[in-house]
Amino acid sequence: MADLQGLDVIRRSASTEIPPQIRETPQVAKLIDVTRCIGCKACQAACMEWNDLRPEVGTFQGSYDNPLDLGPAAWTLMRFTEWENPKGDLEWLIRKDGCMHCEDPGCLKACPSPGAIVQYANGIVDFVSENCIGCGYCIKGCPFNIPRLSQADQKVYKCTLCSDRVAVGQEPACAKACPTGAILFGTKSDMTDWAGERIEDLKSRGFENAGLYDPPGVGGTHVMYVLHHADQPSLYAGLPDKPHISRLVQAWKGMMKPFALGGMALVALAGFVHWITVGPNEVQPEDEAEGRRTIDEK
Amino acid sequence: MRQPPGTVARYTTAARINHWITAGTLILLAVSGMALFHPALFFLSALFGGGADDRAIHPWFGVVLLLSFSLLFIRFARHNLWGRDDSHWMGALRRVLANDEEHAPEVGRYNGGQKLIFWLMTLLILVLFITGLVIWDTYFFGYTTIETKRVAQLAHSLAAVAIISVWIVHVYAALWVRGSVRGMTRGTVTAGWSWRHHRKWLRELASAPGEGAKRR
Numbered sequence: 001m002a003d004l005q006g007l008d009v010i011r012r013s014a015s016t017e018i019p020p021q022i023r024e025t026p027q028v029a030k031l032i033d034v035t036r037c038i039g040c041k042a043c044q045a046a047c048m049e050w051n052d053l054r055p056e057v058g059t060f061q062g063s064y065d066n067p068l069d070l071g072p073a074a075w076t077l078m079r080f081t082e083w084e085n086p087k088g089d090l091e092w093l094i095r096k097d098g099c100m101h102c103e104d105p106g107c108l109k110a111c112p113s114p115g116a117i118v119q120y121a122n123g124i125v126d127f128v129s130e131n132c133i134g135c136g137y138c139i140k141g142c143p144f145n146i147p148r149l150s151q152a153d154q155k156v157y158k159c160t161l162c163s164d165r166v167a168v169g170q171e172p173a174c175a176k177a178c179p180t181g182a183i184l185f186g187t188k189s190d191m192t193d194w195a196g197e198r199i200e201d202l203k204s205r206g207f208e209n210a211g212l213y214d215p216p217g218v219g220g221t222h223v224m225y226v227l228h229h230a231d232q233p234s235l236y237a238g239l240p241d242k243p244h245i246s247r248l249v250q251a252w253k254g255m256m257k258p259f260a261l262g263g264m265a266l267v268a269l270a271g272f273v274h275w276i277t278v279g280p281n282e283v284q285p286e287d288e289a290e291g292r293r294t295i296d297e298k
Numbered sequence: 299m300r301q302p303p304g305t306v307a308r309y310t311t312a313a314r315i316n317h318w319i320t321a322g323t324l325i326l327l328a329v330s331g332m333a334l335f336h337p338a339l340f341f342l343s344a345l346f347g348g349g350a351d352d353r354a355i356h357p358w359f360g361v362v363l364l365l366s367f368s369l370l371f372i373r374f375a376r377h378n379l380w381g382r383d384d385s386h387w388m389g390a391l392r393r394v395l396a397n398d399e400e401h402a403p404e405v406g407r408y409n410g411g412q413k414l415i416f417w418l419m420t421l422l423i424l425v426l427f428i429t430g431l432v433i434w435d436t437y438f439f440g441y442t443t444i445e446t447k448r449v450a451q452l453a454h455s456l457a458a459v460a461i462i463s464v465w466i467v468h469v470y471a472a473l474w475v476r477g478s479v480r481g482m483t484r485g486t487v488t489a490g491w492s493w494r495h496h497r498k499w500l501r502e503l504a505s506a507p508g509e510g511a512k513r514r
Contacts, residue, residue, distance in 0.1 A: 014337035014340060015337065016337075112333075112334045112335070112337065112340065112349075113340065113349045114337060114340055116349075131349075132350075133334075133343075133348075133349035133350040133352070133353045134350055134353055134354075134435075134436070135334060135353045135435070136433070136435035136439065136447075137451070139435070139444060139447075140444060140447050140448050140451055145444060149435055149439060154350065154354070154436060246445075246448050248448040248449060248451070248452045249448055249451075249452075251452060252448075252451060252452045252455055256452075256455065256456070257335070257336050260335070260336075260455070260456075260459040261336060261338075263459060263463065264459060264462050264463055264466065267463045267466045267467065268466050268470075271466060271467070271470035271474075274395070274470070274474065275470075275474065278395065278396055278397055279397070280473075280474055280475075280476050281397045281399075281474055281475045281476060281495075282476045282477075283476060283477050283488060283490040283491045283494050284490070284494070285490075287490035287491070287493045287494040288304070288488060288489060288490030288493075289490075290490070290493045291304075291488065291489030291490040291491070291492055291493030291494075291500060292304055292489045292490075294489065294493060294500055294501060294504050295304075295306065295489050295500070295503070295504050297504060
């Protein structure tokens with residue numbers, strides 16, 4: 001693993017090691033202020049540039065979304081929504097989609113490969129590609145539909161929150177490139193405070209439902225949105241209103257694991273107990289005599 | 299191959315080969331699958347060349363299993379149809395488990411327990427194959443929604459635990475009832491074994507002209 005020890009790992013997929021705990025690492029967050037976004041896609045370009053990604057050039061499908069969806073080589077994407085508000089006015093809602101870096105990451109919970117998904121002490125959730133086995137379990141674990149399986153190498157990719165940049169004290173490439181200050185990066189508490197000021201301002205300008213999107217269902221996220229309509233996140237190209245790790249995934253990765261192993265062990269144990277209490281069912285000489293008589297009668 | 303005196307032919311060579319391909323594939327599937335199910339068992343993936351190779355080969359084992367078991371099904375299904383006798387035999391299961399078969403109803407080619415295992419295997423392999431296709435993301439990712447895949451994933455792992463449990467019962471029963479394994483390795487069982495465990499079947503063989511007991 002390309003671990004230069006710039007960031008401590010606090011969670012590691014399919015592992016039980018105790019994480020290092022002596023350093024006090026501040027929690028980081030990226031704040032995406034949807035209300036200041038102009039949809040220029042500089043963040044997409046910066047992401048491709050920094051991460052050396054070149055998604056396949058597609059064809060025009062009548063949408064501003066370009067590419068049309070996130071992909072193994074498109075880790076962030078501006079999603080454009082035209083919404084007619086109750087007053088009858090058109091609102092152009094533009095949301096920069098990408099990994100939300102959940103505090104309780106469903107992808108990491110679902111991953112079966114030790115160390116293929118890690119969470120750093122600063123909160124960033126990262127995929128370690130060399131440990132990725134391409135099973136796609138993280139895709140099922142994610143409440144936001146973010147990870148994408150590559151057909152090129154059968155590995156799954158998503159936004160790293162530029163963990164390599166953050167490890168050396170830089171902000172993510174998208175935040176660096178944003179011309180309007182709609183993408184900010186800092187400690188989570190600073191970002192929350194700044195969002196509070198923005199929300200107050202928005203409220204004073206008539207957006208009474210303005211608010212911060214930091215969904216508690218996944219323990220909060222390290223990518224947060226300022227939304228003008230925080231009461232209806234799904235307006236923004238289907239941002240989940242109340243995201244949580246699917247109960248199916250929780251059952252499969254929680255209760256089921258010990259019960260399944262225990263259950264199979266019990267069946268085997270039952271066999272062993274039967275063997276030592278009742279014992280084998282052996283053919284007796286009388287059986288052989290009767291059996292032979294039967295076939296000889298023929 | 300010469301059939302030893304005092305024995306009865308139970309499985310043809312083709313049936314035995316068919317059975318052992320199925321058995322081998324099922325074991326490979328269980329091992330490569332458990333590696334992906336529980337982190338404590340991930341080390342098993344090393345047997346298949348590491349996590350990625352394990353993930354890649356597991357579904358192909360599944361394809362082989364389905365084909366092989368389908369042949370086995372065609373071979374054995376008609377012998378496994380459930381009858382009233384089987385229900386009576388199941389009623390006497392307690393005695394059978396205590397090695398007291400004399401007081402249980404006489405059994406044909408297969409007893410109720412064997413038939414139950416046959417049908418459970420059939421059902422579980424079908425469930426595993428269908429749910430397996432849904433989560434075979436390499437080729438079939440685009441055909442179902444993520445929510446469908448979540449259901450399939452859970453069902454696949456539950457069915458896997460069930461079939462491994464059924465398999466343990468199957469193997470234990472073969473070891474517990476002495477003399478059974480040779481039926482599937484050498485193809486023959488002793489007349490005494492047949493008299494003790496499958497009396498009705500032995501009588502049918504003995505009364506069928508030119509067939510059965512002395513057949514090679």
